[in-house]
Amino acid sequence: MEYWFSEMHTPNVKLSIRVDKQVYSGQSEYQRIDVFDSPEFGRFLVLDGYMMLTQKDEFIYHEMITHVPLAVHPRAKDILVIGGGDGGVVRELVKYDDIESIDLVEIDEEVTRVCKEYLPFTACSFDDPRVHLHFEDGLKFVRSVKDKYDLIIVDSTDPFGPGEGLFTREFYGNCYKALHEDGIMVNQHESPFYTEDAIACQRAHKRIVESFPKAKVYQAHIPSYPSGHWLFGFASKKYHPLRDLNEKKWNARGIKCRYYTTTLHKGAFYIPAYVEELLSNVEHTD
Numbered sequence: 053m054e055y056w057f058s059e060m061h062t063p064n065v066k067l068s069i070r071v072d073k074q075v076y077s078g079q080s081e082y083q084r085i086d087v088f089d090s091p092e093f094g095r096f097l098v099l100d101g102y103m104m105l106t107q108k109d110e111f112i113y114h115e116m117i118t119h120v121p122l123a124v125h126p127r128a129k130d131i132l133v134i135g136g137g138d139g140g141v142v143r144e145l146v147k148y149d150d151i152e153s154i155d156l157v158e159i160d161e162e163v164t165r166v167c168k169e170y171l172p173f174t175a176c177s178f179d180d181p182r183v184h185l186h187f188e189d190g191l192k193f194v195r196s197v198k199d200k201y202d203l204i205i206v207d208s209t210d211p212f213g214p215g216e217g218l219f220t221r222e223f224y225g226n227c228y229k230a231l232h233e234d235g236i237m238v239n240q241h242e243s244p245f246y247t248e249d250a251i252a253c254q255r256a257h258k259r260i261v262e263s264f265p266k267a268k269v270y271q272a273h274i275p276s277y278p279s280g281h282w283l284f285g286f287a288s289k290k291y292h293p294l295r296d297l298n299e300k301k302w303n304a305r306g307i308k309c310r311y312y313t314t315t316l317h318k319g320a321f322y323i324p325a326y327v328e329e330l331l332s333n334v335e336h337t338d
């Protein structure tokens with residue numbers, strides 16, 4: 053008997069991954085949570101039927117959403133992660149000795165509990181004394197915060213269900229307010245390839261551009277995500293992602309990565325012409 057996990061990427065395209073076994077299945081207050089083991093992608097987490105991360109390619113996403121802003125900001129000490137209940141972003145953040153505090157705001161405590169039990173390769177750093185877990189809605193959390201963080205990383209699900217509010221003008225405006233005067237916000241920014249995803253990507257970018265003086269998009273290749281071409285948003289009050297990249301300082305940290313390098317950092321911001329066109333009508337030119 054063959055078992056396969058399938059995710060519809062469009063009404064006409066699906067990704068199917070052969071599965072050895074289902075390790076966990078449960079329904080939290082917010083979403084369906086499933087964990088599978090597979091010969092190709094190893095163990096993977098699925099929320100409401102959507103691929104969140106796989107053992108084989110999560111390093112790409114977690115390195116790119118974390119190290120790009122931290123190679124630019126000269127002294128990021130106070131970090132806010134919204135979403136990210138699997139722990140992958142926190143695992144990358146704790147590699148920086150000069151980070152002093154990491155607030156993780158995850159709406160669904162069940163996700164973190166399941167990841168601690170079944171995904172130790174991402175949920176491995178929650179015990180770091182700098183990490184403070186808050187199980188609540190990130191949209192509400194940022195409403196009451198002012199001038200507190202150097203970096204906000206929005207590691208959310210897609211712009212529907214519990215994640216919908218994290219792609220709104222209100223949310224981006226409140227993130228702007230919650231950041232210090234030289235703060236940076238990075239978000240998972242969907243994909244430019246399939247029509248529905250491209251519309252969501254353009255809509256989010258427009259709202260970010262309306263909230264931050266500098267807003268660029270960068271890319272990575274993530275095989276288990278729809279089309280494999282995945283984008284991240286880099287929004288900043290002051291620093292430019294390329295002009296203010298400090299390669300020497302970041303490389304001197306000696307942080308071992310399997311995807312991120314400061315050379316790739318520069319290349320990641322050179323996006324295809326069709327993506328530039330998709331975003332050009334809403335992007336600052338600088």
Ligand code: SAM
Pocket residue numbers: 082099103104105113134135136137138157158159160163188189190191207208209210213214215216217218240
């Ligand atoms: N890397 C994945 C991706 O790109 O789709 C995201 C991984 S992480 C598991 C996404 C997390 O965002 C989930 O645990 C989900 O519960 C959380 N989340 C969704 N909406 C949220 C909200 N409004 N506030 C805080 N966390 C939220």
